[in-house]
Amino acid sequence: MLKDPTHVVVTGAAGFIGSHLCERLLADGHEVIGIDSFSDYYERGRKEQNLETLRRDGRFTLEELDLVAADLSKPLRGAKVVFHLAGQPGVRPSWGGHFDRYVQDNIVATQRLLEALREVAVERLVFASSSSVYGDAEMFPTKETALPRPVSPYGMTKLAAEHLTFVYLRNFGIPATSLRYFTVYGPRQRPDMAFVRFMDALVEGHEIEIYGDGEQTREFTFVSDAVDGTVKAASADVVGQIVNLGGGSRVTINRVLATLEDISRLEARRKFLPAAPGDPRHTGASINVARERLGWEPRVALREGLAKQWQWFQETRAGARSMC
Numbered sequence: 001m002l003k004d005p006t007h008v009v010v011t012g013a014a015g016f017i018g019s020h021l022c023e024r025l026l027a028d029g030h031e032v033i034g035i036d037s038f039s040d041y042y043e044r045g046r047k048e049q050n051l052e053t054l055r056r057d058g059r060f061t062l063e064e065l066d067l068v069a070a071d072l073s074k075p076l077r078g079a080k081v082v083f084h085l086a087g088q089p090g091v092r093p094s095w096g097g098h099f100d101r102y103v104q105d106n107i108v109a110t111q112r113l114l115e116a117l118r119e120v121a122v123e124r125l126v127f128a129s130s131s132s133v134y135g136d137a138e139m140f141p142t143k144e145t146a147l148p149r150p151v152s153p154y155g156m157t158k159l160a161a162e163h164l165t166f167v168y169l170r171n172f173g174i175p176a177t178s179l180r181y182f183t184v185y186g187p188r189q190r191p192d193m194a195f196v197r198f199m200d201a202l203v204e205g206h207e208i209e210i211y212g213d214g215e216q217t218r219e220f221t222f223v224s225d226a227v228d229g230t231v232k233a234a235s236a237d238v239v240g241q242i243v244n245l246g247g248g249s250r251v252t253i254n255r256v257l258a259t260l261e262d263i264s265r266l267e268a269r270r271k272f273l274p275a276a277p278g279d280p281r282h283t284g285a286s287i288n289v290a291r292e293r294l295g296w297e298p299r300v301a302l303r304e305g306l307a308k309q310w311q312w313f314q315e316t317r318a319g320a321r322s323m324c
């Protein structure tokens, strides 16, 4: 845990995990500069909603800028810790012409940030990497020492960015650590991700699109657990290390849907589509490094977390309807 209140920077502050992280850092007493480019991966309105609580806090400042093009010296001035969560997310859309955005926002943006950090005496850079770097892992639960072999262009760009942080640690001493998040869910989840899509289809009475036979597994991680591990990584003895953050619930997509039907008391209509290129068949995290080095333990089990996301989903839907 960061001991004293300090000045921290969060890139991707308006996003799903970034906005929760900023709230936690403010609650811990820190002064937070959020950076976000409001890229068009999904609509700005949702990101503005993510920022609502933050914007009411005088210790939060938002800088709207693109890491690739902007002069970062001012927003980084005096920063003690930088949490780098900004990037182009999404495994399945990273093919074809979209690839350029992944290169820009995941690789080039990280390189620009690292260059700027050569001039700033940060105590820690925490980089948000992804389970996608593993691809189709050979062993489960997968340890950080497994050979990463991404199966999507997205995963490949996240792995490249991880490597960049090591390049700058080795050559310029930037004290970086990379966290491999495993499919994070919870309130404010991105609209392209499975649970939000499933909930949307469920309430609209539409068919739920399942990529493949639904027997693929994911290690799902509730957002408050991901945030807690991220904060701990800012001060633990993990410079130069990679740390998996997995929620401890590895389940099939079919099982998720059955649980969601149970929680919502709605019946899902399922439509099975071909498996999506770029999706690994299974993910599963070994979290021993996080336990030992961060003193971290996931606390929210899938059913409880899914119920919390369902509640948030219904509240925001009701809010959106009353504004129409």
Ligand code: UGA
Binding pocket: 089, 090, 091, 129, 130, 131, 132, 180, 181, 182, 183, 184, 192, 193, 194, 195, 197, 198, 209, 210, 211, 212, 216, 218, 253, 276, 279
């Ligand atoms: C998620 C995030 O989207 C990535 O940004 C992140 O890097 C990655 O987790 C990670 O592990 O770090 P993904 O696991 O694909 O990627 O998360 P979801 O979009 O929630 O998909 C979960 C599973 O549901 C996948 O097997 C996917 O094929 C399936 N799915 C998704 C469907 O069957 N139907 C859908 O409509 C959406």
